[in-house]
Amino acid sequence: MSNKFLSQNDPKIAKILKKEQQRQQEVLEMIPSENFVSKAVLEALGSVATNKYAEGYPGKRYYGGCEYIDQIEQTAISRAKKLFNAEHVNVQPLSGAPMNLAVYSAFCQPGDTILGMDLSHGGHLTHGHPVTLSAKIYRFVRYTCDPKTGKLDYKAIEALAKAEKPKIVLAGFSAYSRNLNYKKFNAIAKKVGAISMMDMAHIAGLVAGKALENPVPIMDVVTTTTHKTLRGPRGGMIMCKQKYARQIDKAVFPGLQGGPHQNQIAALAVALHEAQKASFKKYAAQVLKNARVLCQELQAGGLKIVFGGTDNHLILADVTPLGLSGKEAEQALDEVGITVNKNIIPNDIRKPLDPSGIRLGTPALTTRGMKEPAMKKIGQMIIALLKNPHKISQKTAARKLVKELTQKFPLFYGV
Ligand SMILES: *Cc1c(COP(=O)(O)O)cnc(C)c1O
Numbered sequence: 001m002s003n004k005f006l007s008q009n010d011p012k013i014a015k016i017l018k019k020e021q022q023r024q025q026e027v028l029e030m031i032p033s034e035n036f037v038s039k040a041v042l043e044a045l046g047s048v049a050t051n052k053y054a055e056g057y058p059g060k061r062y063y064g065g066c067e068y069i070d071q072i073e074q075t076a077i078s079r080a081k082k083l084f085n086a087e088h089v090n091v092q093p094l095s096g097a098p099m100n101l102a103v104y105s106a107f108c109q110p111g112d113t114i115l116g117m118d119l120s121h122g123g124h125l126t127h128g129h130p131v132t133l134s135a136k137i138y139r140f141v142r143y144t145c146d147p148k149t150g151k152l153d154y155k156a157i158e159a160l161a162k163a164e165k166p167k168i169v170l171a172g173f174s175a176y177s178r179n180l181n182y183k184k185f186n187a188i189a190k191k192v193g194a195i196s197m198m199d200m201a202h203i204a205g206l207v208a209g210k211a212l213e214n215p216v217p218i219m220d221v222v223t224t225t226t227h228k229t230l231r232g233p234r235g236g237m238i239m240c241k242q243k244y245a246r247q248i249d250k251a252v253f254p255g256l257q258g259g260p261h262q263n264q265i266a267a268l269a270v271a272l273h274e275a276q277k278a279s280f281k282k283y284a285a286q287v288l289k290n291a292r293v294l295c296q297e298l299q300a301g302g303l304k305i306v307f308g309g310t311d312n313h314l315i316l317a318d319v320t321p322l323g324l325s326g327k328e329a330e331q332a333l334d335e336v337g338i339t340v341n342k343n344i345i346p347n348d349i350r351k352p353l354d355p356s357g358i359r360l361g362t363p364a365l366t367t368r369g370m371k372e373p374a375m376k377k378i379g380q381m382i383i384a385l386l387k388n389p390h391k392i393s394q395k396t397a398a399r400k401l402v403k404e405l406t407q408k409f410p411l412f413y414g415v
Contacts, residue, residue, distance in 0.1 A: 025411050027337045028378065028402055032314035032361025033174065033202065035231045036368070036411055037271065044270045045233050050263035057092075057249060069262050076269035083208050083272055084216040086239035091268055092252050092260040093236030096201050096225040099252075100126040101134055103221055103238060106251035107195050108167045110137050115157075115166035115194075118142040121346045122176025122307075122316070124199065141166065147346035150178035150307030154188065161192045171219070172199030175343055175359050177310035182218040189220070195244075197221045203312055205229025205363065208275040209284020212312065220244060229287065229313060229363045231280075232271025235264045283366060287313045290362040293372045297379025302387075306345050306357060314361040318345050322386050327354040332389035333382065336398035337406075368409040377401060 007014040058070040093099030117123035128140025169189035189196035198215040204224040226232040304318035326342035343359035
């Protein structure tokens with residue numbers, strides 16, 4: 001990454017950024033929501049598109065001089081439509097949280113009910129955690145899964161929907177590792193006159209790469225962040241059936257946001273172009289293969305795999321059988337250069353700030369080119385370390401493997 005002007009004009013920030021780049025190069029990034037974008041995405045993100053105000057939508061702006069910005073946004077929309085087989089796409093959400101809030105506000109009045117996945121069973125903060133604005137405006141009701149198998153009881157969800165009469169039936173997750181039955185979710189929503197919504201933030205890249213089923217043709221509304229498995233800039237995107245297009249667009253702008261971040265939309269267009277390629281299909285398939293191998297190693301080593309395994313890129317593991325908490329496991333791994341996050345597990349008896357689980361995933365390491373043999377080594381090393389988190393020789397061995405792998409599989413922009 002060249003930063004000639006930055007180094008001259010603001011050496012302080014240039015230096016810190018260099019260190020951050022080096023940190024990314026030198027650790028094994030296993031947080032399942034993170035990834036590494038291409039140089040092309042970075043260039044679009046750092047482009048002159050950031051200078052332009054473009055409130056409104058292509059062809060209907062409140063500002064002059066939008067002819068090229070319109071072309072960029074229209075290209076992003078067309079690519080997303082084609083890639084996900086979507087009838088309508090809004091690429092303006094500034095990030096995932098405002099994206100979901102926009103959808104809720106498009107279909108619900110304050111006090112209305114939304115039915116979503118329980119947060120300790122893998123649902124996301126923006127699906128109605130009590131600390132969020134959404135939870136203060138809307139009434140969230142929750143369904144759960146069987147923590148041992150990850151299975152959802154669709155009959156029970158239907159009964160809940162009939163009793164609670166939600167305006168939105170919401171599927172989607174950030175710590176759930178199994179596949180969902182979108183047809184069943186959609187059928188339940190239709191039975192109670194609700195909108196069916198899927199938040200595929202975590203798995204959008206796997207859907208784009210045809211490794212997982214595409215919910216877009218099935219559900220009324222599908223939201224996604226663009227910076228996780230999709231490997232684009234930080235942002236959000238809403239796809240919906242044509243009949244909801246106006247409602248969604250109005251809810252995003254002027255309902256919730258002002259001027260869109262056009263540099264981010266340009267970078268998204270680039271990421272969507274990359275996601276159409278055969279190489280991205282290979283990437284998505286490899287993310288899944290890697291997750292399965294890693295999951296097997298962790299399970300064989302004594303971790304309890306929540307939901308009984310993984311169908312996607314992430315693993316939620318109960319570390320307490322090895323005699324430590326999620327926070328202790330996160331710290332032990334952090335110390336040797338492996339980044340994961342502590343995570344609450346279903347029916348957790350521990351507190352959210354020191355829960356029983358860790359959540360880890362394979363998207364970022366797969367982008368660096370790592371395959372099954374590396375996953376096997378990493379899984380075995382994680383187990384060895386967590387069994388003996390304070391043993392010096394164990395830490396040294398772990399650091400050595402981290403160094404070996406990060407050098408063998410560099411970030412593509414290098415350090
Ligand atoms: C990450 C995530 C979000 C929020 O995205 P931000 O860009 O961090 O606001 C929303 N929903 C799900 C399911 C997510 O995983």
